[in-house]
Amino acid sequence: MSDAYQKLLELNRQLQLLRDAEAVLSWDQETQMPRAGVEWRAEQMAFLGGEIHRRATAPEVGDWIAACEAGACNPESGECANIREWRHDYDRATRLPTSLVEEFEKTRAIAKSAWAEARAKSDFGAFAPHLERLVALSRRKIECWGHDACPYDALLDEFERGERSSELRQLFGGLRKDLVALVEEALEREPFDDSRIAGQNYPVADQARFNHEVAEAIGFDFAAGRIDTAVHPFCTGVGPRDTRLTTRYDETDFRSSLFGVLHEAGHGLYDQGLPEDLHSQPVGRAVSLGVHESQSRLWENHVGRGRAFWEHWLPRAAEIFPHLAKVTPEEMFRSVNQARRSHIRVEADEVTYDLHIMLRFEIETAIFDGDLAVADIPGEWNRRFEDFLGLKVERDADGCLQDIHWSLGIFGYFPTYSLGNLNASHLFAAALGRKPGIETLLARGDYSGLLGWMREHIHRPGSRWLPRDLIARAAGSPATPDAHLAHLRERYLES
Amino acid sequence: MSDAYQKLLELNRQLQLLRDAEAVLSWDQETQMPRAGVEWRAEQMAFLGGEIHRRATAPEVGDWIAACEAGACNPESGECANIREWRHDYDRATRLPTSLVEEFEKTRAIAKSAWAEARAKSDFGAFAPHLERLVALSRRKIECWGHDACPYDALLDEFERGERSSELRQLFGGLRKDLVALVEEALEREPFDDSRIAGQNYPVADQARFNHEVAEAIGFDFAAGRIDTAVHPFCTGVGPRDTRLTTRYDETDFRSSLFGVLHEAGHGLYDQGLPEDLHSQPVGRAVSLGVHESQSRLWENHVGRGRAFWEHWLPRAAEIFPHLAKVTPEEMFRSVNQARRSHIRVEADEVTYDLHIMLRFEIETAIFDGDLAVADIPGEWNRRFEDFLGLKVERDADGCLQDIHWSLGIFGYFPTYSLGNLNASHLFAAALGRKPGIETLLARGDYSGLLGWMREHIHRPGSRWLPRDLIARAAGSPATPDAHLAHLRERYLES
Numbered sequence: 001m002s003d004a005y006q007k008l009l010e011l012n013r014q015l016q017l018l019r020d021a022e023a024v025l026s027w028d029q030e031t032q033m034p035r036a037g038v039e040w041r042a043e044q045m046a047f048l049g050g051e052i053h054r055r056a057t058a059p060e061v062g063d064w065i066a067a068c069e070a071g072a073c074n075p076e077s078g079e080c081a082n083i084r085e086w087r088h089d090y091d092r093a094t095r096l097p098t099s100l101v102e103e104f105e106k107t108r109a110i111a112k113s114a115w116a117e118a119r120a121k122s123d124f125g126a127f128a129p130h131l132e133r134l135v136a137l138s139r140r141k142i143e144c145w146g147h148d149a150c151p152y153d154a155l156l157d158e159f160e161r162g163e164r165s166s167e168l169r170q171l172f173g174g175l176r177k178d179l180v181a182l183v184e185e186a187l188e189r190e191p192f193d194d195s196r197i198a199g200q201n202y203p204v205a206d207q208a209r210f211n212h213e214v215a216e217a218i219g220f221d222f223a224a225g226r227i228d229t230a231v232h233p234f235c236t237g238v239g240p241r242d243t244r245l246t247t248r249y250d251e252t253d254f255r256s257s258l259f260g261v262l263h264e265a266g267h268g269l270y271d272q273g274l275p276e277d278l279h280s281q282p283v284g285r286a287v288s289l290g291v292h293e294s295q296s297r298l299w300e301n302h303v304g305r306g307r308a309f310w311e312h313w314l315p316r317a318a319e320i321f322p323h324l325a326k327v328t329p330e331e332m333f334r335s336v337n338q339a340r341r342s343h344i345r346v347e348a349d350e351v352t353y354d355l356h357i358m359l360r361f362e363i364e365t366a367i368f369d370g371d372l373a374v375a376d377i378p379g380e381w382n383r384r385f386e387d388f389l390g391l392k393v394e395r396d397a398d399g400c401l402q403d404i405h406w407s408l409g410i411f412g413y414f415p416t417y418s419l420g421n422l423n424a425s426h427l428f429a430a431a432l433g434r435k436p437g438i439e440t441l442l443a444r445g446d447y448s449g450l451l452g453w454m455r456e457h458i459h460r461p462g463s464r465w466l467p468r469d470l471i472a473r474a475a476g477s478p479a480t481p482d483a484h485l486a487h488l489r490e491r492y493l494e495s
Numbered sequence: 496m497s498d499a500y501q502k503l504l505e506l507n508r509q510l511q512l513l514r515d516a517e518a519v520l521s522w523d524q525e526t527q528m529p530r531a532g533v534e535w536r537a538e539q540m541a542f543l544g545g546e547i548h549r550r551a552t553a554p555e556v557g558d559w560i561a562a563c564e565a566g567a568c569n570p571e572s573g574e575c576a577n578i579r580e581w582r583h584d585y586d587r588a589t590r591l592p593t594s595l596v597e598e599f600e601k602t603r604a605i606a607k608s609a610w611a612e613a614r615a616k617s618d619f620g621a622f623a624p625h626l627e628r629l630v631a632l633s634r635r636k637i638e639c640w641g642h643d644a645c646p647y648d649a650l651l652d653e654f655e656r657g658e659r660s661s662e663l664r665q666l667f668g669g670l671r672k673d674l675v676a677l678v679e680e681a682l683e684r685e686p687f688d689d690s691r692i693a694g695q696n697y698p699v700a701d702q703a704r705f706n707h708e709v710a711e712a713i714g715f716d717f718a719a720g721r722i723d724t725a726v727h728p729f730c731t732g733v734g735p736r737d738t739r740l741t742t743r744y745d746e747t748d749f750r751s752s753l754f755g756v757l758h759e760a761g762h763g764l765y766d767q768g769l770p771e772d773l774h775s776q777p778v779g780r781a782v783s784l785g786v787h788e789s790q791s792r793l794w795e796n797h798v799g800r801g802r803a804f805w806e807h808w809l810p811r812a813a814e815i816f817p818h819l820a821k822v823t824p825e826e827m828f829r830s831v832n833q834a835r836r837s838h839i840r841v842e843a844d845e846v847t848y849d850l851h852i853m854l855r856f857e858i859e860t861a862i863f864d865g866d867l868a869v870a871d872i873p874g875e876w877n878r879r880f881e882d883f884l885g886l887k888v889e890r891d892a893d894g895c896l897q898d899i900h901w902s903l904g905i906f907g908y909f910p911t912y913s914l915g916n917l918n919a920s921h922l923f924a925a926a927l928g929r930k931p932g933i934e935t936l937l938a939r940g941d942y943s944g945l946l947g948w949m950r951e952h953i954h955r956p957g958s959r960w961l962p963r964d965l966i967a968r969a970a971g972s973p974a975t976p977d978a979h980l981a982h983l984r985e986r987y988l989e990s
Contacts, residue, residue, distance in 0.1 A: 034718055041737075238532070
């Protein structure tokens, strides 16, 4: 290894130590910090963020990367992946002038409060000027970054390396027609009465115990992780062997925290499966949000909402929550796979979820293609929403004001949710197809086969390949809508 | 304010942001971190510690301090105190060569493990060579730092700014004679049978509830603080409005965690009472360990082990722990003020505690005066221990191997425990003497009078004056043994 490469490794070690310190401070803020600590914590986060940026973008870093690029390197190697990602990150970070970064930060801090207020009053007009500013600043960022075909790709690249809107348009286009029909049919089914499950008493401590058992059973390592309570559940890795999940509890329904924990533990399993010794190198990190979300959705939906899961776990749940003794696994299965019309994305069931995402993707791309003005978002949102879901939007608070993302200047993130769903179904089908033993194990409540396959094909490779290539190598082809549609049909129509 | 002064303020802000990040990481490690996180966390702490040291000792910092010293400044002002402390800290930090600091860190890391093993086997000989090395390295540190009268003063200064061993010798000498006699007399009293209090069932959640109520009542602000569980209880401030206490629980006796919380909350009240706006400046920080310990011992002993406390709180305790209904406040008071012979410092009652400390002080000063060789410590310890407490030491594990301090190369720390006791009694007597209303309020369970006095005279001044001057300004004179002896007599002989 060259001297320049060694210097980059050491820089990366230091940056990772700082980033992980930031992650601990952030986790602490969400789960532990007394409320009066908030101002000083904000100063700390800004200071650490500035330090990290300053070190990562120093001129000599560019020289080191150039020196690495000048040398030879096996394109299949981890070294090559590191150099590729260093170049990518360095260019993205250094192409933005500091003044633009600062203006963006200031604008979004103000926009976030304006959004919260606008949503409370369902007043899009009050939020629109802020959104205009964030869109304009994002356009300037795109110009600085540059792009090949479509400006939106430069935004997308922040969350899904190498992804393009043209590919996504095709992928989502293929999904959309079948999905709208599938949703319609699913919505026509007789609703399942789950009043024997919902609206009962589920003490928090008992839920926590059950969730812990389930998380441990699917393979989450509690010697290197923990679960806490947070208002907005998340999973964060704060070190190579320290992964922290959070959940929230509904004392009238244990399923809310259970599926939350399965989802976050799915993220956590990915985090715990990344190569420890490469923790501070680009090649050792999770490859993209769309792949991360495939792991959370895999354990939440494919495993956790499956028949086999409830045949195995319902007896144990009934030991902890005795009134569940009257519920059959089949009933539980039906209850957790029901289609419902909902305005709110985060409350959507698995079958309608992707329609919420595609709507957002279409609106975001239209904005950055210059085909949609900010002022026209509500009309466009409501028209499409009724098209997709057959539901009128009466208030923007339940429509285009519902998500926090845009108020933070985050564009290009939403599509990764659906990519996650498609990847999850695609990978699950591939794993079961290639190793039929996995399904037998799952029926016995043994998750080692499925986890082992994901460890080998998804977790351990880290960022050696770009997301699309990783999926193709793992499953034999990139994700298409087929496996996902088949999965939804089986869950929502054929059961 | 001069340009140099401004630069130092900004440097201090940045250093404090980093130090507080370190404090969060350390708190997290003791209370939350999964065990597999330990190696990466150690790397983070070392990295942050190195960053802080590098910034604090940069050559331009010395120039800025010199520029400030060259200007005029009111000796009573906060600016003057800042400049005084900047000079002190800078000189202490820069006078040690990096090679010495590194050697010390390495030596103590090894010594700590060796001590743990030696203590387990009660084998002083196995620890002695490590202790020799730490003493030799500490002598080199003393040489680098310099000292006026006594080499030990240079060590003491790390924990108790401006304190001198000659003064301590005089202070402890005055205490010792009377205290040995007092202890003897206290030990002759009929032991109180507290089997109706100890050895009962006190569920952790109930203890936590009671402790929370008590901590809140004495003034601990839970909007700016919290209590967690830790193996070795401590209090740490991680920001100007974020103070974290820890305790541990004994399910057979609620008094252990209660007095632990009163002690740590005493530290916490000091922390919460420091001037927020000066948080990152030397003048805004706690002035010394001996003053910090005065605040913890004040609330633990003077308040918490007092008659008035139990007259007020026992009825509430009996609501939570019903079997306490059979205990009278007088009995509870007796039970928490009993003298017992003990080999172990951390298990010692209030009346014998200072004898444990004086023994250590005498041994430490003898070592650094060159009057005692490391090999002779056990003999010297055991001889003095029997002198002081009338108890033979059979095993070094219960004698000179019991404390972790020396294995960490910490010399000069022990005397601050007794200084804390003397300061606590001195300040408590002064507060009650000057504001007789405080005592009336205490009898009603109203702690605002006492806290208000401490806020005004001890907390808010921060580090404006050196510890001894602070106490003298607050109480009219520096601490003498008188108030403490009177307090112990009243608690242990006259009750």
